[in-house]
Amino acid sequence: MAFEFLSANLAQQKQRARYRVRQNVAEQSGRYVTIDDKRYLNFSSNDYLGLNHHAEINQALTEGAERFGACASGSSLITGYSYAHQALENDICDWLNQPKCLLFASGFSANNALMHALGHESCQLYLDKLSHASLIDGALTSDAKVKRFLHNDTAQLQRFLTQQQALATEYDTNINSVIVSEGVFSMDGDQADVANLAKIAQQHQALLYLDDAHSIGVIGDKGQGSSSIAKVDIVMGTFGKSIATSGAFVACDELLADYLVNFSRHYIYSTAISPALAWATKKSIAIIQHEHWRREKIAELSQLLASKLSDKIQLITNSSSIHAIVIGDEIATLEVCKKLREKGIWLTAIRPPTVPNKSSRLRVTVTASHEDKDINYLADCINEVIT
Ligand SMILES: Cc1ncc(COP(=O)(O)O)c(C=O)c1O
Known part of the structure; x- marks a missing residue:
């Protein structure tokens, strides 16, 4: 059959x-x-x-639909990038103290996109063993070499990076390393040792990428997630959990944002998120910071x-x-x-x-x-x- x-x-x-x-x-x-x-x-x-059904967020959704439409009517690089998207990106940059922010249809898509963007053949991705499926799938289908360290075992991560540095010196090569973890782990609820990961990344000239799907809104005095603990190079946050709308963002430096706009297939070939939802998300983030x-x-x-x-x-x-x-x-x-x-x-x-x-x-x-x-x-x- x-x-x-x-x-x-x-x-x-x-x-x-x-x-x-x-x-x-x-x-x-x-x-x-x-x-x-x-x-x-x-x-x-x-x-x-507890923000789903919040009256002010619902009101912003209606207002957003009236001003910008329920649909973006195009990908961000064609005609889909509206004032609502720009205003939301700016608020997220201010909130997390990051230079740039890009919006994605979902956290799954954003994680995949970033693992591919950072998954160049010159790169080595180090993933926590309990990383989300979207990180694992993205990393394994990228061109990078992938290694997984035991859950929250920063000593093992240190050893991997030190070994890699020794090999790079021996063979006179240059490897770009990325440390990938979740801020709060989705199925255990425990936190990564963000301060230590940031320190290790700095010591080894690696980038630190954190999936803050379960930290954003919940951790930090303004709900900034892992960014309230240490300087994180790249933060991915979803809107569908504590923010109570839908979609996701990636906050990072200007160079990486520019690279994503030019090379990320998930970003380029996908309709921009609903501008009405972007407007509602902006309201939700304002509430999160204050309440x-x-x-x-x-x-x-x-x-x-x-x-x-x-x-x-x-x-x-x-x-x-x-x-x-x-x-x-x-x-x-x-x-x-x-x-x-x-x-x-x-x-x-x-x-x-x-x-x-x-x-x-x-x-x-x-x-x-x-x-x-x-x-x-x-x-x-x-x-x-x-x-
Ligand atoms: C840690 C983590 N990352 C990413 C995602 C995917 O986010 P989204 O639901 O926006 O696709 C999830 C969703 O369950 C998650 O738990």
């Missing part, structure tokens, strides 16, 4: 308890999500700051969760919104999620290949929309169903 691999691979997914289906979300707002006519307390949302209480609330609720969970629960504690409870086995994790659903809690099981084998988990996201009573209830339910 033609294309037999399609059904064979799906059957294998089912057999390994890795089969995935989409849920019909009727409504998602604040602390709740309604799925198949049932309302749940939502602990799987990436709307960390520090949202970050404080995440920190307080996260502490509350850690204090209420039983000692038996393996919780990876950290200062982000993401708190992983590793269960291990896929079937056991699905079973826990099912039991939590029966108690009105929505938590999606995260399974391989999204996370390494035998590390299936609950990925709990604590947001600024939650209340103390939600966290207390969640902790009670988890303590009861994980025995």
Whole structure:
């Protein structure tokens, strides 16, 4: 039979308890999500700051649509680059103290684009082992040499860079190195040692590239993410999580931005993001900078969760919104999620290949929309169903 691999691979997914289906979300707002006519307390949302449905952002979206249109009607290099895009780029540059910023359709696309741009044959990319799929795919399909260092193991990264420098000296060659990591890791919620990575990059004349998808908005007194910790050469941030719109940005120096405009296929051959959304994103970023209480609330609720969970629960504690409870086995994790659903809690099981084998988990996201009573209830339910 033609294309037999399609059904064979799906059957294998089912057999390994890795089969995935989409849920019909009727409504998602604040602390709740309604799925198949049932309302749940939502602990799987990436709307960390609780900004989705914010009246001022919605108003900016409407205003943006009226002034600039819902659609860019072209790629950025043709006629798609409007005042709304420029104004958003400028705000991001001011926010992160970077000279230039470019907008992309998604974080996935931006990561791919950058790994390709920096993936010249003269380059060596060093990726943290837990880097997002878009970074790994981009790096592996680029022309660069790729090495992955153990998760957050900066000593191993140092050794790799030192070895490479010794080889370059021996053979009188010049290698351009790029260190790639996430600011906050998507599935564990722990942070990279940004200050140390920046120091190592400087020592080895390497560039530091950070994917701040889960740090932007949440880390820093103005939500600047990793840029609040150290000077980062290139920052990628998504709009679809704490910023609560859609799309992504890359902030970097003028030379790299110019290079991307001229050579990045993801940038050149793609319609610019919706100008209405760019306008709404600009408003969201203004709110994020001023409303520090949202970050404080995440920190307080996260502490509350850690204090209420039983000692038996393996919780990876950290200062982000993401708190992983590793269960291990896929079937056991699905079973826990099912039991939590029966108690009105929505938590999606995260399974391989999204996370390494035998590390299936609950990925709990604590947001600024939650209340103390939600966290207390969640902790009670988890303590009861994980025995
Ligand atoms: C670390 C990380 N980088 C990049 C992305 C992709 O961003 P987007 O959803 O905007 O494509 C994600 C999304 O899940 C992510 O977790």
